[in-house]
Amino acid sequence: MARTLRRLTPAQGALPILVLWVLPLAASMLMLLPAIAEPDAWRQLQSHPQLWSALVLSLATGGGASVLALLMSVLVLAGLDRSRALPQLQALAAAGLALPHLAFAIGFGFLIMPTGLIARLIEGGATPPPWVTVQDSWGLSLMLALALKELPFLLIAALAALARGDGTGHLTQERRVAASLGHGAGSVWLRVVLPQLLPSLRWPLVIVFVYGATVVDMALVLGPTQPPTLAVVIWHALNHADAAVNGMGLAMTLLLTSVLAALVATTLLLLQVTLPRLRHWLCAGPSLLAAPRGMAVVTGTMAGLLMLAAILLLALLSVTPRWPYPALMPPAVTFAAWTTLGSSAAPLWLSLLLAATTALAALGLALLWFETQPEGRDRWLIGLALATLALPQLAVAGGQYRLFLGLGLTGTLPGLFLAHLTPVAAYVLIILQGPYRAFDSRYMMVARSLSVPASTAWLRVKLSLLRAPVLTAAAIGFAVSMAQFVPAQLVAAGRYSTLPMEAVTLSAGGNRPLTAAFALCLAAPPLAAFLAASLLGRPRWR
Amino acid sequence: METTGMTFTLTRRGLIQLLAATPLAGRARAGEVWDGIVAEARGQTVYFNAWAGSPQINAYIAWVGEALQRRHDIRLEHVKLADTAEAVRRVRDEVTAGRAGSADLLWINGENFRVMKAEKLLFGPFAEDLPNFALVDIAGKPTTRIDFAEATAGLESPWGMAQLTFFADGAKLPTPPLSMPELLELARSAPGRITYPAPPDFHGTTFIKQALAETMADRALLPVQIDRQAFTEAAKPLFEFLDALHPELWRHGKQFPQTQAQMTQMLADGELLVGLTFNPNEPANLVATGTLPSSTIAWQNRGGTIGNTHFVAIPVNSTARQAAQVTANFLLSPEAQARKADLAIWGDPTVLDMAKLTPEDRALFTSAAAPGSVTQPAPAIPEPHGSWVPLIEAAWLERYGA
Numbered sequence: 001m002a003r004t005l006r007r008l009t010p011a012q013g014a015l016p017i018l019v020l021w022v023l024p025l026a027a028s029m030l031m032l033l034p035a036i037a038e039p040d041a042w043r044q045l046q047s048h049p050q051l052w053s054a055l056v057l058s059l060a061t062g063g064g065a066s067v068l069a070l071l072m073s074v075l076v077l078a079g080l081d082r083s084r085a086l087p088q089l090q091a092l093a094a095a096g097l098a099l100p101h102l103a104f105a106i107g108f109g110f111l112i113m114p115t116g117l118i119a120r121l122i123e124g125g126a127t128p129p130p131w132v133t134v135q136d137s138w139g140l141s142l143m144l145a146l147a148l149k150e151l152p153f154l155l156i157a158a159l160a161a162l163a164r165g166d167g168t169g170h171l172t173q174e175r176r177v178a179a180s181l182g183h184g185a186g187s188v189w190l191r192v193v194l195p196q197l198l199p200s201l202r203w204p205l206v207i208v209f210v211y212g213a214t215v216v217d218m219a220l221v222l223g224p225t226q227p228p229t230l231a232v233v234i235w236h237a238l239n240h241a242d243a244a245v246n247g248m249g250l251a252m253t254l255l256l257t258s259v260l261a262a263l264v265a266t267t268l269l270l271l272q273v274t275l276p277r278l279r280h281w282l283c284a285g286p287s288l289l290a291a292p293r294g295m296a297v298v299t300g301t302m303a304g305l306l307m308l309a310a311i312l313l314l315a316l317l318s319v320t321p322r323w324p325y326p327a328l329m330p331p332a333v334t335f336a337a338w339t340t341l342g343s344s345a346a347p348l349w350l351s352l353l354l355a356a357t358t359a360l361a362a363l364g365l366a367l368l369w370f371e372t373q374p375e376g377r378d379r380w381l382i383g384l385a386l387a388t389l390a391l392p393q394l395a396v397a398g399g400q401y402r403l404f405l406g407l408g409l410t411g412t413l414p415g416l417f418l419a420h421l422t423p424v425a426a427y428v429l430i431i432l433q434g435p436y437r438a439f440d441s442r443y444m445m446v447a448r449s450l451s452v453p454a455s456t457a458w459l460r461v462k463l464s465l466l467r468a469p470v471l472t473a474a475a476i477g478f479a480v481s482m483a484q485f486v487p488a489q490l491v492a493a494g495r496y497s498t499l500p501m502e503a504v505t506l507s508a509g510g511n512r513p514l515t516a517a518f519a520l521c522l523a524a525p526p527l528a529a530f531l532a533a534s535l536l537g538r539p540r541w542r
Numbered sequence: 543m544e545t546t547g548m549t550f551t552l553t554r555r556g557l558i559q560l561l562a563a564t565p566l567a568g569r570a571r572a573g574e575v576w577d578g579i580v581a582e583a584r585g586q587t588v589y590f591n592a593w594a595g596s597p598q599i600n601a602y603i604a605w606v607g608e609a610l611q612r613r614h615d616i617r618l619e620h621v622k623l624a625d626t627a628e629a630v631r632r633v634r635d636e637v638t639a640g641r642a643g644s645a646d647l648l649w650i651n652g653e654n655f656r657v658m659k660a661e662k663l664l665f666g667p668f669a670e671d672l673p674n675f676a677l678v679d680i681a682g683k684p685t686t687r688i689d690f691a692e693a694t695a696g697l698e699s700p701w702g703m704a705q706l707t708f709f710a711d712g713a714k715l716p717t718p719p720l721s722m723p724e725l726l727e728l729a730r731s732a733p734g735r736i737t738y739p740a741p742p743d744f745h746g747t748t749f750i751k752q753a754l755a756e757t758m759a760d761r762a763l764l765p766v767q768i769d770r771q772a773f774t775e776a777a778k779p780l781f782e783f784l785d786a787l788h789p790e791l792w793r794h795g796k797q798f799p800q801t802q803a804q805m806t807q808m809l810a811d812g813e814l815l816v817g818l819t820f821n822p823n824e825p826a827n828l829v830a831t832g833t834l835p836s837s838t839i840a841w842q843n844r845g846g847t848i849g850n851t852h853f854v855a856i857p858v859n860s861t862a863r864q865a866a867q868v869t870a871n872f873l874l875s876p877e878a879q880a881r882k883a884d885l886a887i888w889g890d891p892t893v894l895d896m897a898k899l900t901p902e903d904r905a906l907f908t909s910a911a912a913p914g915s916v917t918q919p920a921p922a923i924p925e926p927h928g929s930w931v932p933l934i935e936a937a938w939l940e941r942y943g944a
Contacts, residue, residue, distance in 0.1 A: 128812060220801075226798065240627055241631070242653070246631070321833045322834065324811060495644070497622070506594055509803060514597065
């Protein structure tokens with residue numbers, strides 16, 4: 001494969017991703033322009049009384065959640081550095097990552113709301129306490145839930161970057177050098193590991209921020225309403241039957257996306273300027289700072305327990321039609337929700353097929369790009385990928401539907417495949433770019449100098465050393481595909497049904513057992529994928 | 543292609559009317575035309591795009607599919623939707639692109655219908671030519687022909703009735719509030735336990751319409767077009783009422799639940815005292831599925847509550863119009879309507895006139911009182927004219943939104 005890769009010109013290497021991903025995506029976005037050009041859309045936007053407060057709320061919840069998630073993941077990684085608990089941590093993080101956002105929001109909500117489990121345990125009177133725990137005006141519960149839900153994502157991304165075969169070797173040596181200079185374990189991590197880890201985490205962090213600032217389903221469960229986050233206002237507007245209201249929604253989308261892009265660009269620029277100035281701090285010392293093991297254990301356990309509690313509560317809620325306050329156990333149990341869910345298996349198979357094919361295809365496209373293109377071109381692709389994730393699915397889906405309709409792709413399997421590939425490839429590119437580009441090319445040189453053919457060297461040296469990030473990216477792609485709803489539903493035009501389509505349409509009525517059962521069901525295949533990735537990706541040479 | 547099909551049908555409709563004008567022959571010839579539609583419908587597949595948030599409703603639609611397959615050789619595919627507006631956008635895009643339709647039948651009413659009618663996205667008129675339409679209670683239930691103050695003009699066929707209904711646990715609330723002022727009193731005596739969903743949620747908007755209807759000086763204004771100035775005048779008592787109500791609500795009226803479903807869950811969990819719904823039989827249904835206790839009571843405000851009808855319509859680019867019409871006709875049959883009204887199946891009130899049914903058909907509607915059903919139905923107040931809704935929502939948002 002590598003020989004063929006080498007023979008490919010950059011143009012040939014870029015062609016597949018351009019045709020299958022960039023063009024459809026760009027064309028879908030162009031389809032939205034006429035509606036955005038309507039002056040009426042902008043007039044409606046300006047007169048919307050919630051616009052600015054909703055925008056501030058979106059940025060605050062997304063930003064706060066990202067900072068909180070980063071702090072927690074740094075604490076956990078530094079504290080559990082080289083501990084025996086790391087593999088378990090990875091499994092736990094995989095479980096947390098596989099759980100759909102909405103599912104976690106429901107489980108977490110049932111823990112903290114005034115009629116939730118905690119209130120039942122510590123208050124337990126005849127009427128629930130007047131707690132303001134969910135839907136608080138500041139969006140704090142939403143922010144906390146987002147941070148907890150994104151923690152596994154950052155951990156998985158960081159662990160994949162740290163487990164890179166080519167990196168572990170010199171990292172170990174550098175650690176030894178730092179330790180012999182008298183640095184404590186915590187200081188070694190801060191000064192040696194973190195600076196090498198952060199560049200790989202840059203795009204995952206941006207994803208976390210963008211996702212948090214644009215999420216709809218979690219905000220509907222945990223977020224405030226007066227005002228709601230801007231994403232929720234946009235969601236209502238885009239959902240409307242009236243094309244004029246859709247236009248206002250698109251204008252708001254453009255506003256939110258531009259603000260997010262400007263913020264991300266400014267932050268990255270600021271970091272580029274300020275980080276080199278911190279270099280003197282890296283050389284300072286030695287410091288005896290110990291690894292924050294205690295705090296890491298507390299943070300990790302708390303997050304893990306909350307995640308676990310959310311999953312267990314979901315399982316209970318899925319068999320409990322009614323569980324009134326202040327009962328500590330549900331009064332009756334029925335498996336009606338699971339029966340409804342089990343009545344048809346076709347959507348599950350189609351979902352698995354789409355998830356597997358799109359994850360593999362996205363991986364192939366990404367590797368082809370990285371192998372044939374200079375690194376400088378990545379930023380266009382990553383920018384487009386981030387735009388895909390930042391734009392509300394409803395908006396992109398509308399443009400994509402119009403495009404596919406013209407091409408005769410609606411209601412067909414190829415159309416459905418492409419609709420899934422769009423977000424999957426975006427995630428795979430973003431996750432893989434950091435670790436793949438950071439590969440130490442001297443390993444390849446060594447292999448080639450030992451007269452190993454290029455293809456063998458690529459497969460057995462580069463791919464083998466990069467196994468952890470490659471498999472993690474594939475698993476994340478698989479999970480992303482398993483969560484697709486809006487674009488897929490439109491493009492499928494009722495001719496095909498996937499598991500998320502069944503799940504979302506059936507939970508539109510707010511039936512909690514059904515929603516909980518589907519959420520658990522949707523979490524199972526990605527969980528299997530993440531566990532497989534972490535097992536197969538474990539370095540062989542340790 | 544769409545246009546030729548429509549002209550053909552319009553001609554056929556003209557033919558029916560022409561024939562109907564000639565006494566005696568009319569009825570028989572119209573029957574022949576209908577027989578032709580039924581014959582053409584054989585072997586067609588109807589993609590029925592319908593909201594799918596309730597397992598009971600989905601099971602009912604599956605039953606309809608089996609019956610149609612058996613009797614008319616029609617395959618019914620339920621395209622499950624989370625929001626009907628999605629199908630509206632899909633049809634609009636298809637028609638703009640000149641493509642054949644992916645939807646043959648839509649479950650629709652209100653805003654979605656108004657938009658589709660205005661943009662000429664619907665096939666018809668067909669509804670009033672359906673044989674079973676003769677059984678519809680058009681006099682007693684005028685909303686079967688007027689959808690949110692918009693004339694249906696035969697572009698949609700009535701399917702079921704809806705009316706704003708409140709419910710609560712009778713063990714906690716033995717005497718329910720039967721008017722908005724009584725609800726205010728209740729909120730004052732139980733602060734923080736009453737609320738309603740935030741508009742633009744459909745149920746939230748309906749609650750405000752109900753408050754408007756109960757507080758306004760002249761209800762005759764509701765069915766007519768209104769401008770901003772007249773609205774401000776007419777809605778003054780409404781906002782006085784809401785200003786008084788909000789401080790007593792859940793979270794002092796600073797936050798509201800996002801949806802009716804969330805409110806129902808909060809009621810079931812014990813956080814709220816009163817829930818609301820548009821399906822008068824939903825509370826009884828929720829008792830049957832175990833979501834609500836058997837002590838649940840349901841009521842409609844004494845002076846009447848906002849009521850409407852939901853319909854099925856055929857998109858103009860449907861490729862199975864004949865089968866879609868046969869399906870719409872079957873949905874209107876006493877057998878299908880009685881099954882739908884059955885509390886154990888779905889509990890959706892019928893659009894038919896009992897007086898027009900044969901005694902055998904009437905006997906199908908056995909409505910035994912079940913826990914949670916409405917004991918004293920109140921008259922339906924028709925939905926206000928469509929021009930009220932954007933004004934209500936904007937004014938509400940302005941006052942309480944940020």
